[in-house]
Amino acid sequence: MAQRPLIPVTSLVSPQTAPRTRTMPNVLLHIIPFYFATLTGIACCSVDDGPFKDKSDIPSIAKYFTTKGRYEEVNPYLRDDILAVNTSILKPPSAQCQQIHLTAVIRHGTRYPTTKNVKKMKKLYNIVVHNATEDHSWLREILTEWKMWYTDDMDGRLVQKGVMDHKHLAVRLSKMFPTLISEEKLRGGFIPFISSSKHRCVNSTVSFIAGLTELWGIKDQEFDYAMNDALMRFFDQCTRFVEEVEDNPLAMTERDKFVEGPEMTRVQQKIADRLGVPYSLITSDMAEAAFYLCAYEFAIKTVNSPWCRLFDMSDALVMEYANDLKQFWKRGYGYDINSKSSCILFHDVFSRLEKAVSENKSGKQVSETATIMVGHAETILPLITLLGFFKDSEPLLSTNFAKQSQRSFRTSRTLPYVANLLLVLYDCGGGDIRLQPMLNEKPILFPGFSGQNASMELYQDVRQHYRDLLHGCDFDAECHMATHFVEL
Numbered sequence: 001m002a003q004r005p006l007i008p009v010t011s012l013v014s015p016q017t018a019p020r021t022r023t024m025p026n027v028l029l030h031i032i033p034f035y036f037a038t039l040t041g042i043a044c045c046s047v048d049d050g051p052f053k054d055k056s057d058i059p060s061i062a063k064y065f066t067t068k069g070r071y072e073e074v075n076p077y078l079r080d081d082i083l084a085v086n087t088s089i090l091k092p093p094s095a096q097c098q099q100i101h102l103t104a105v106i107r108h109g110t111r112y113p114t115t116k117n118v119k120k121m122k123k124l125y126n127i128v129v130h131n132a133t134e135d136h137s138w139l140r141e142i143l144t145e146w147k148m149w150y151t152d153d154m155d156g157r158l159v160q161k162g163v164m165d166h167k168h169l170a171v172r173l174s175k176m177f178p179t180l181i182s183e184e185k186l187r188g189g190f191i192p193f194i195s196s197s198k199h200r201c202v203n204s205t206v207s208f209i210a211g212l213t214e215l216w217g218i219k220d221q222e223f224d225y226a227m228n229d230a231l232m233r234f235f236d237q238c239t240r241f242v243e244e245v246e247d248n249p250l251a252m253t254e255r256d257k258f259v260e261g262p263e264m265t266r267v268q269q270k271i272a273d274r275l276g277v278p279y280s281l282i283t284s285d286m287a288e289a290a291f292y293l294c295a296y297e298f299a300i301k302t303v304n305s306p307w308c309r310l311f312d313m314s315d316a317l318v319m320e321y322a323n324d325l326k327q328f329w330k331r332g333y334g335y336d337i338n339s340k341s342s343c344i345l346f347h348d349v350f351s352r353l354e355k356a357v358s359e360n361k362s363g364k365q366v367s368e369t370a371t372i373m374v375g376h377a378e379t380i381l382p383l384i385t386l387l388g389f390f391k392d393s394e395p396l397l398s399t400n401f402a403k404q405s406q407r408s409f410r411t412s413r414t415l416p417y418v419a420n421l422l423l424v425l426y427d428c429g430g431g432d433i434r435l436q437p438m439l440n441e442k443p444i445l446f447p448g449f450s451g452q453n454a455s456m457e458l459y460q461d462v463r464q465h466y467r468d469l470l471h472g473c474d475f476d477a478e479c480h481m482a483t484h485f486v487e488l
């Protein structure tokens with residue numbers, strides 16, 4: 001593997017010029033957004049990682065931001081110490097157990113809104129500026145102090161907070177798994193990095209690597225990563241998913257019906273009342289735009305912006321459910337093809353586990369001690385769905401919002417920025433190999449397992465549990481159109 005020059009993290013890669021394989025980027029093109037914003041005093045990219053002065057800094061609705069949420073809201077202890085690690089949560093059955101390999105599938109870090117949402121946010125801002133009649137301090141702040149700073153070309157790019165998200169995760173994982181993620185293993189090429197080709201994922205991968213090189217002061221060696229969309233953007237290449245879900249307007253019927261339903265209409269009316277504008281101006285899209293303005297201002301700039309005052313807790317629960325309906329029907333249990341499209345990643349992950357187990361068994365050095373794979377929410381959610389995690393007895397429908405308040409399928413808790421699924425292998429001696437699943441640095445139970453083994457199951461039992469997928473789940477067969485005629 002060719003060694004590459006150390007990449008300064010702030011020099012992020014643009015989508016257009018992202019080379020297939022890594023060469024020194026034309027930094028200027030991409031650091032401008034960072035520094036321009038800072039120079040003009042809009043601290044868009046400089047994040048205050050420090051502990052919050054007090055709770056009012058955190059929007060009371062921050063824990064309902066779904067896939068637009070901060071990682072720290074899922075792990076609140078990180079608000080006070082962003083590098084905190086609690087190794088005691090790992091309970092291998094005996095002290096003999098040695099970590100031998102981990103595969104990590106990680107979502108990119110905090111990002112700007114996509115162009116689609118910037119347009120909606122701008123439309124809402126214009127509606128408020130030209131129509132609001134109510135007199136509240138927070139509304140005066142929007143009308144007199146707050147400026148629309150989001151631009152169309154932000155296009156979901158990684159922001160500085162996203163760079164820090166991955167740098168910090170890299171350091172925490174090296175503390176949690178010191179024999180798997182170490183300077184010696186990194187320098188020795190035992191830690192491969194794989195990324196989706198999307199700019200926010202490439203830059204997250206670069207940031208993760210930098211988190212390690214800066215931790216160990218490595219200045220004399222460069223580290224490579226591979227871009228692999230077949231693995232990290234399988235959803236683009238699964239024809240059946242694209243035709244039956246992605247490009248099929250009927251596929252999101254439950255979400256579309258919910259955002260036209262009574263719960264959302266009530267939220268829209270409450271927002272219109274708070275602004276003092278006609279109900280007709282606040283559509284469900286404008287309600288979503290307001291919610292996203294609150295979420296992005298908090299995720300990117302760590303501020304509790306006046307836009308958050310447009311929602312109370314009950315409103316936020318409705319907004320959360322609307323996005324969870326999208327995630328459920330587009331990437332989760334809604335349609336079988338959503339999860340079956342991740343078969344290629346499932347097999348890749350289990351083949352890496354199997355390779356490590358057989359190398360370890362034959363006394364050979366495990367060639368990949370840690371495999372770091374960086375993708376999207378739509379990379380991780382289909383995979384954890386295929387594995388059967390967070391499956392409720394009832395599907396998420398436009399008509400059962402009230403019954404879904406205790407659902408486990410809740411992306412605010414499972415899929416924030418830098419969300420990560422880890423599969424960690426342990427050798428406990430005498431051929432006793434264990435597999436520990438972790439989500440967002442917390443051990444979870446494999447579905448269907450009781451946890452009597454303190455959640456660290458026997459590797460062979462896990463393979464037995466997924467035997468149908470391991471012997472089936474053929475990406476080409478699942479994604480090929482001709483063989484499937486499904487009534488939607």
Ligand SMILES: O=P(O)(O)O[C@H]1[C@H](OP(=O)(O)O)[C@@H](OP(=O)(O)O)[C@H](O)[C@@H](O)[C@H]1OP(=O)(O)O
Pocket residue numbers: 067068107113114116117330375376377378
């Ligand atoms: O609502 P937006 O445009 O932000 O949706 C994005 C996806 O963001 P998410 O729904 O996950 O919050 C984005 O996924 P990400 O993990 O990369 O952030 C996805 O790549 C992008 O195409 C948009 O998804 P959509 O399904 O096309 O709306």
